[in-house]
Amino acid sequence: MNMGIIRSGVLIGALMLMSAAALSAHHSFAAEFDANQPVQLKGTVVKVEWINPHTWIHLDVKKSDGSMERWMIEGGTPNTLLRRGLTKNSLPEGTELVVDGYKAKNGSNRANGRDLTFTDGRKLFMGSSGTGAPRDGKDATEK
Amino acid sequence: MRDNNLVLMAATVLLLAPSILVAQNGSAGAPPAKPYTTPKTPWGEPDLQGTFSNRTITPFERPANVNGREFFTAQEVAAMEKSATERNGDEGRNKGTRGDVERAYNDFWWDRGTKVTTLRTSLVVDPPDGRVPPLTEEARKRQADEAKRPAFRGTGANGRGTDTWLDRSTFERCITRGLPGAMSPTAYNNNYRITQSPGYVAIQIEMLGGTRVIPTDGRPHVGPSIRQWMGHSTGRWEGDTLVIETTNFTDKILYRNAAENLNLVERIRRVGPDEIEYRVTITDPTTFTRPWTVSIPYINTGEDMFEYACHEGNYGMEGILSGAREEERKAAEAKKGSPR
Numbered sequence: 001m002n003m004g005i006i007r008s009g010v011l012i013g014a015l016m017l018m019s020a021a022a023l024s025a026h027h028s029f030a031a032e033f034d035a036n037q038p039v040q041l042k043g044t045v046v047k048v049e050w051i052n053p054h055t056w057i058h059l060d061v062k063k064s065d066g067s068m069e070r071w072m073i074e075g076g077t078p079n080t081l082l083r084r085g086l087t088k089n090s091l092p093e094g095t096e097l098v099v100d101g102y103k104a105k106n107g108s109n110r111a112n113g114r115d116l117t118f119t120d121g122r123k124l125f126m127g128s129s130g131t132g133a134p135r136d137g138k139d140a141t142e143k
Numbered sequence: 144m145r146d147n148n149l150v151l152m153a154a155t156v157l158l159l160a161p162s163i164l165v166a167q168n169g170s171a172g173a174p175p176a177k178p179y180t181t182p183k184t185p186w187g188e189p190d191l192q193g194t195f196s197n198r199t200i201t202p203f204e205r206p207a208n209v210n211g212r213e214f215f216t217a218q219e220v221a222a223m224e225k226s227a228t229e230r231n232g233d234e235g236r237n238k239g240t241r242g243d244v245e246r247a248y249n250d251f252w253w254d255r256g257t258k259v260t261t262l263r264t265s266l267v268v269d270p271p272d273g274r275v276p277p278l279t280e281e282a283r284k285r286q287a288d289e290a291k292r293p294a295f296r297g298t299g300a301n302g303r304g305t306d307t308w309l310d311r312s313t314f315e316r317c318i319t320r321g322l323p324g325a326m327s328p329t330a331y332n333n334n335y336r337i338t339q340s341p342g343y344v345a346i347q348i349e350m351l352g353g354t355r356v357i358p359t360d361g362r363p364h365v366g367p368s369i370r371q372w373m374g375h376s377t378g379r380w381e382g383d384t385l386v387i388e389t390t391n392f393t394d395k396i397l398y399r400n401a402a403e404n405l406n407l408v409e410r411i412r413r414v415g416p417d418e419i420e421y422r423v424t425i426t427d428p429t430t431f432t433r434p435w436t437v438s439i440p441y442i443n444t445g446e447d448m449f450e451y452a453c454h455e456g457n458y459g460m461e462g463i464l465s466g467a468r469e470e471e472r473k474a475a476e477a478k479k480g481s482p483r
């Protein structure tokens with residue numbers, strides 16, 4: 001194998017480690033949510049709180065006994081989403097979503113939105129190989 | 144605008160590639176730079192105004208495995224950018240781990256950048272090894288006493304405990320990332336707006352909000368008893384470079400273990416129509432064994448700035464503290480219930 005490629009591989013490994021600190025959000029998600037309590041929630045959007053430091057999506061989730069339970073899902077910061085072409089109207093009330101995340105350590109019906117998927121299987125916000133933005137012609141990788 | 148930046152950056156990489164080879168071979172150095180004339184404001188001062196982002200995937204310190212090289216090769220840049228783009232997917236995430244929780248959500252929500260914005264192998268440009276100099280003995284002793292302080296002084300997304308909000312960082316408490324932390328790239332909101340009026344330069348910072356207003360009229364620093372989270376800054380023009388000196392820091396916040404004795408000299412200049420070089424020399428003889436310097440490219444975005452009213456819905460703090468109480472309650476219950 002080409003030494004350059006090997007070296008690059010090692011280098012990337014090191015860089016990923018070095019940038020680990022920069023991977024964290026405004027606050028520690030691992031302190032807020034429990035790695036031992038992964039949850040998958042299927043529900044409908046009640047509202048989106050378009051607030052700082054992070055957005056919160058409110059979902060109505062139907063339990064197995066038929067009753068409804070309200071959940072809050074922590075998402076990204078509004079400023080980044082705006083730059084990606086999203087607004088608070090992008091997830092209108094009634095939108096059906098599947099949320100993969102981790103439950104809050106405090107036992108409340110809160111979770112982080114690790115992955116949000118529409119019921120037809122499309123992943124929300126993982127649209128392209130570039131910025132991840134919806135395809136709007138701005139992303140060079142779309143061409 | 145974003146397209147233009149991508150093209151510009153790609154062009155810059157191509158243009159610089161030959162000079163890197165020259166630098167690596169130790170010969171005459173880079174070819175003479177194309178002359179660039181900094182525009183002037185109507186009142187005759189160098190014009191630095193615009194909106195900029197300092198997001199980058201260039202590492203802060205030089206990685207050990209580039210063997211001391213000052214510049215990345217074009218091949219390494221391509222590999223790093225490819226990897227940063229792929230990171231936008233799900234690769235390398237292990238479900239059920241602390242790391243996965245800390246990663247929070249898929250990369251659509253982030254704005255860490257996918258581009259190498261300087262071909263240097265580190266943002267630290269001095270010492271020549273591209274590494275932050277070691278701490279002094281005194282600073283290491285102070286470090287050991289951090290837990291006894293009334294509040295945690297760190298600025299990352301972390302804490303020293305979960306007993307009270309005072310155990311969490313100034314970032315999590317929505318106060319500030321301090322200086323030069325607030326001028327350094329993080330995971331998102333890496334945006335800045337520079338505006339000028341005669342005798343003043345203002346730098347608006349998107350992450351956590353706030354605007355630095357820097358007088359350039361030659362006034363002295365305030366007296367030593369006045370201590371501020373962002374210190375006290377005075378500026379002057381040296382040619383087309385804005386030089387800012389900042390002192391009078393409070394002891395309530397740390398930058399890499401430095402607090403009230405921190406002294407910063409920032410140098411901000413245009414290096415082209417779409418790029419500013421931000422350079423800061425960090426001096427604190429009570430903390431660092433020598434002064435050191437960081438250089439960060441600020442790339443023109445032409446985008447708007449948005450407000451980041453951090454405490455508006457900081458449910459995270461509530462979640463962290465109440466989560467810890469719940470875990471304590473469960474632990475106490477388990478202890479009570481366990482057979483003797």
